[in-house]
Amino acid sequence: MEENKQPLLSVNNLNVAVQDRTLINNLSFQILPATLTCVTGENGVGKTTMVKAILKNFNKNNTVKATIKRSQFQYVPQFRNIDNDYPLTVKDFISLGLQHSMLPWLSRKEKASVNKVIKMTNLEALAKTPLGNCSGGEQQRVFLAQALVSDPKLLILDESTASLDKEAKFLLLDVVKQVIKKTHTAVIFITHDPVLVQTYGDYDLNIYNHQGTISKIKGVK
Numbered sequence: 001m002e003e004n005k006q007p008l009l010s011v012n013n014l015n016v017a018v019q020d021r022t023l024i025n026n027l028s029f030q031i032l033p034a035t036l037t038c039v040t041g042e043n044g045v046g047k048t049t050m051v052k053a054i055l056k057n058f059n060k061n062n063t064v065k066a067t068i069k070r071s072q073f074q075y076v077p078q079f080r081n082i083d084n085d086y087p088l089t090v091k092d093f094i095s096l097g098l099q100h101s102m103l104p105w106l107s108r109k110e111k112a113s114v115n116k117v118i119k120m121t122n123l124e125a126l127a128k129t130p131l132g133n134c135s136g137g138e139q140q141r142v143f144l145a146q147a148l149v150s151d152p153k154l155l156i157l158d159e160s161t162a163s164l165d166k167e168a169k170f171l172l173l174d175v176v177k178q179v180i181k182k183t184h185t186a187v188i189f190i191t192h193d194p195v196l197v198q199t200y201g202d203y204d205l206n207i208y209n210h211q212g213t214i215s216k217i218k219g220v221k
């Protein structure tokens, strides 16, 4: 890891278990700003449960130490049930991600944040479209945009590309890389797709046999 950057997140000897079953033993790793860390491993090894354990232990003890506040940490879940009749427009749905809104309407600053994120995620043409009318790939970009509107410093994407075709996967990850470049947000991306890991990842945190090993992706400086 580059020594001149302070980690945003340090995980130290984290043990992950469900009920009486150990999933991961003594996991330690760090996340630097402006990096994309892929979390890989077979179905059921505990990737999602690990992320939940990080959220649960966030700055509560030495196991998960962060230099950011919990509110600067966003999680985009694997599944959301959006049916075809879902009435909110893309823009309204993204606005739900604003954290400090006290009024029933948006302030000028909040409107500017929403518009900035819509631009960053290439959703301008869809802003007034009901979310239920968007394709799966477009909806994933909207979920990403909703998480970004609160200006997170650390973002977790839980298999956001799982149901997308090749083109939509690359489109989404291109947007994620642009966001990282512009905002220096760190991204943890849970994925089963080795091509995406090699194309976009900076680090691979591989979970295997209850152990986690983090390595730099080849070719990344």
Ligand SMILES: Nc1ncnc2c1ncn2[C@@H]1O[C@H](COP(=O)(O)OP(=O)(O)OP(=O)(O)O)[C@@H](O)[C@H]1O
Pocket (backbone or CB within 6 Å): 018, 019, 023, 041, 042, 043, 044, 045, 046, 047, 048, 049, 050
């Ligand atoms: N609340 C729970 N109670 C009991 N078992 C659970 C619970 N949550 C998860 N598990 C089990 O823990 C294991 C790890 O689940 P998890 O979803 O973390 O795996 P994963 O690596 O993210 O899998 P996938 O790649 O398939 O999404 C699975 O066997 C799952 O059934």
